Amino acid sequence: MRIRMAGATDIGRKRKANQDSIFYDEAQGLGVVADGIGGRRGGEVASSIAVNSMKRVFQSSDTIRHGEVNSFLVRAVDELNQDILTRGQLETEIAGMGTTMNCLVFVGDRLHLAHVGDSRTYMYYAGHIFQLTIDHNVGTFAAKGWLNPDQVQPGAKDEALVKALGLGPNCEADIYEVALKPGQLFITCSDGLSGMIADNEIASIVRKNYSKFDAIPQLLIAAANAAGGRDNITVLLSEVR
């Protein structure tokens, strides 16, 4: 299997800073998208730590053999979480910062995906789009019955995160595995995209521009901006060939 990647990030139309971070490397089979929270600078720092630490941990790992990837991701997420907490303790002005993260690791014929927060990864295949990740926010958890109403702070919005890196000493990521087959396209994005345009619109843009792979991230960002661009927008595409 060969993996082709393309990505882009944009500040959007309303925000004064871009708190999203992105990293991808086709040769290594690694892609990371993070969306920071916690004040202007805190969010930037947190998402940047998530992406850079994941890159460092991944590259310093001797071999990530098939079968060990999931445990590697669990350890890596824990390490990232500690990095963010430690940085917050050192710099009080950014204490309390956090970040979402979606990390894609392609090994052999499988994708391993670590997910925390409300950034999303979709699978696009033959004109169909499927949301792989579950949003870790109040609205989704309450709808699924995973949160009792009395566990929710009064006035909490549906989009308030219930899980993110840096929010506490323990952070448990959702770890998924996907058996790869040619034609699959994974779309990883911050909520600046998924919160602005509907899933079927994302699928439609990808379908119409499938031959212009490298241009798709910018086209999706343009669509999100056209819809209001209320948040930073980051898109990472990974195609299985």
Place this chain on the structure above:
Amino acid sequence: MSMKLERYYLVRRDHREFIGPMLIDEFKLRLERMDFGLQDELSGHCGPWVVLDHKDDVTKHYPDVASALGESLSLSWREATGHARVISRQDSRRDRKKSKPAKQAHAESRNGFNDFLNEQKKKSRRMQFAAVGIVLIALAAAYWMLSRKDEVPIAAEYSALIGKPDPSDFLNAMGMKVIPYPQKYLKTAKHQSQWLPLFRMYAFYTTGSIEGVSQKLLKGDQPASAPIDCSVETWKQKWRENASQLAPFIQGKALNKNQWTKILSLDPNWVRRRPAKGWVKPRNFFEGCLLTASVAIRSISGDPQFGVDSKDVMTEDLVSLVARRLQHQLEVLANGRTVSSMDRSSMLGQMTCLESAASLQDLDSCRSASEFALRPLMDEKYALALVRIATLQQQGNVDPRIVAQIPGSLIKISGEDLMSRIDITPEYRLLGYLTNGGSIEQALNKVDQEYSDVKFR
């Protein structure tokens, strides 16, 4: 000419692995092949994730899949009412001969096999039998090898233990000190249907948890309003963290809806009437929660059997009240009645009194003890007590003085329990039927027809 888009589906197995995307025919084949089961989830293009066993959701969002499941699985899926039923994969195997997808699935391999046999026919009939024999032996050997590789003892061997829920006997029977790889026993829907009742028994008569088995799986398809985690450790934490709020609740001065107030105000008669599928002892998740909550509070109270924790912040009086309340609830579950008594000056005491009442006089004496600010809660308890008293008899007419109390009680309650948010509609309906003449037999027959899962007798 417009092309119709073929529908692809994606399956999420065990909440962590995606299978697909696949067209409906491949879906049917892979379901037959048991690559996934009815406990797994499915999504279509831009659609929600639905559990395959949730018939209504599947039918609503993915009618193609619903008809495929009805066709290739079994009558049991078609008959299943939502999430109440876990279908074993044995059903799918049982119906394989009948189902078209199974025939299609094996057509190719059968053709190849038949060609081989025809060639043999030309040589000699004797050779043909020999070939068939070899193939059968090879298949038997392969099956034996596979079953050894993934050996799962038959739960039926341990079913005798269910009558006497003793976790140590269960473990001894398994020949282990602990359950090292519980996932091994829960891989498929069939294994889960065999083993989960035993695992639940083990968990809720010990610590309320099993390492490697999620609380979500232990809880199963119980109402969303039920607690999320009923391990002993979680209970200990909750008792300690909420110690300061306990006294106002027990005295009926403040309504604080959370896991521990819900469990304390839970009517044990309601729990007793609802044996759940996949549960034997305890009979449902709520009873499991009461067991573990009781163990946790006794450990805090310094019971030498459970040890003392130096971090305790609850006073002995409060701990004792809570422990006695839980003891009453468990006694009702075990025997249908309680032998414990509680001081009726506290709200917990009055609840206990109402739940134990056997006559109208008992009810009156309970209510005359004290008046609490949480009046609606006590009104609801009074209505549920009327249900219990009425169903103490199984035939004839209920005492007219009790029937006379019902209309006044009905207007004060709804189909949902005020505190625990559990469904009390069957109890509500039973009271309603009783107002029409007072025949308990007729009322029970009607409620039995409407709510066969709820056992009033």
